[in-house]
Structures are given as structure tokens and as C-alpha cells.
Amino acid sequence: MDRTGSFPVELYIYDLSEGHASQLSLAMLGRQVDGIWHTAIVVHGKEVFFNGEGINSCTPGGTSLGEPLSVVDMGFTEVNAETFMDYLKSLAETRFRGENYSLFEHNCNTFSNEVAQYLLGKEIPSYITDLPSEVLSTPFGQILRPILEAVVVNPGASNITEEQ
Incomplete structure (x- = not known):
């Protein structure tokens, strides 16, 4: 807690392609894609x-993805840890x-964006949330869609409904 009654909120950004997207996207998609983004919200030490x-x-940076590529300070929230946990469980x-996870329509970035709006009243950067539609708007993206939809990103951590 940095200010009285306020808690810092950060957005952790990971590149699942480990730099390959920025190297190969122009040739494959006909447009530059700097990364395949996985995001997480860090607040209340989690x-x-x-x-x-x-x-x-998990603990911040504690996934199998290692350290995030970048960390964005999103601001401060008044939402306390107990209220936030109730919100997450809901x-x-x-x-x-x-079972509602979908790589293109309902993913980690959709979640981070919704949580950021709840905590702060603002969205995560649009270059992250717009990426799926940008990829799918290309012919190669349409070819890859059925293959990529079978992919489930699992950075490894504990499910919040299983925590005590």
C-alpha cells in the first residue's frame, strides 16, 4: 500500500513467442506483430x-513464463484484498x-482488461487487446485459426477457487 487506502496495480506483459513473432510476422502475416501477448494483473502481492x-x-513473476517482458504501472485502486478475492471468485x-477460454475471443488479455476496468476504471493497452483481430484479419491468420484455437496457455499456478 503506497498511499492511504490505495493499492498499486501493475500489468505484467509476457511474449509467448519469445521474440519470434517480431522476427517472422511480417513475412507470415504481411504485417508486423511485436509479440504474442500474455498478460496478468498484479495487485495485493499476487x-x-x-x-x-x-x-x-501466483507470486508476481512466479509462473513458468519467468520474468515479464515489461511491467506497466496501471495506477492505484481502492479495492481491498478481500473484496478483490470475492470479485475473482465470482x-x-x-x-x-x-471451459470459457478461447485463444482469440476470451483469453488472458480479456481477463486482464476486465479486471483493470474493475480496479481502476481503465483498460489495458489496445495493442494487446487488438492483436487477435489483427492476426485473424490476415489470410494466414485464418488458415492458422483452427490450429491455434487448440492451444491453451498454461503458465502454471494455483487456481483461485482451490485456494484457502
């Missing part, structure tokens, strides 16, 4: 994210159940 197993949390039981 990194929270959504994948095919549902909403998960999401985990409804819109962000594991």
Missing part, C-alpha cells in the same frame, strides 16, 4: 491471470470458467 484452467494466481464461477 499475479492473477486467466487460462484454460480458469482464474489462477468471475471464476461465471464468465471466466476454464
Whole structure:
């Protein structure tokens, strides 16, 4: 807690392609893509994210993805840890159940964006949320869609509905 009653919120950004997207995208897609983004929100000492197993949390930087490529200071929230956990559990039981995960339409970035709006009233950067539609708007993206939709990103962490 940096200010009285306020808690810092950060966006952790990972490149799942480990730099390959920026090297190959222009040739493959006909447009430059700087990364294949996985995001997580860090608040109250936890990194929270959504994948095919549902909403998960870990210590910041504690996923199998290692350290984030970048960290964006999003601002401060007045939402305390208990209220935030109740909110996450509600999401985990409804819109962000594991079976609702979709690489292009309902993914970690969709989750991070919704959580940022809840905590701060603002969205995560549009270059992250716009990436799926940019890729799918290319002919090669349409060819790859069925293959990529079978991919589930699992950075490894504990599911929030299983935490005590």
C-alpha cells in the first residue's frame, strides 16, 4: 500500500513467442506483430491471470513464463484484498470458467482488461487487446485459426477457487 487506502496495480506483459513473432510476422502475416501477448494483473502481492484452467494466481513473476517482458504501472485502486478475492471468485464461477477460454475471443488479455476496468476504471493497452483481430484479419491468420484455437496457455499456478 503506497498511499492511504490505495493499492498499486501493475500489468505484467509476457511474449509467448519469445521474440519470434517480431522476427517472422511480417513475412507470415504481411504485417508486423511485436509479440504474442500474455498478460496478468498484479495487485495485493499476487499475479492473477486467466487460462484454460480458469482464474489462477501466483507470486508476481512466479509462473513458468519467468520474468515479464515489461511491467506497466496501471495506477492505484481502492479495492481491498478481500473484496478483490470475492470479485475473482465470482468471475471464476461465471464468465471466466476454464471451459470459457478461447485463444482469440476470451483469453488472458480479456481477463486482464476486465479486471483493470474493475480496479481502476481503465483498460489495458489496445495493442494487446487488438492483436487477435489483427492476426485473424490476415489470410494466414485464418488458415492458422483452427490450429491455434487448440492451444491453451498454461503458465502454471494455483487456481483461485482451490485456494484457502
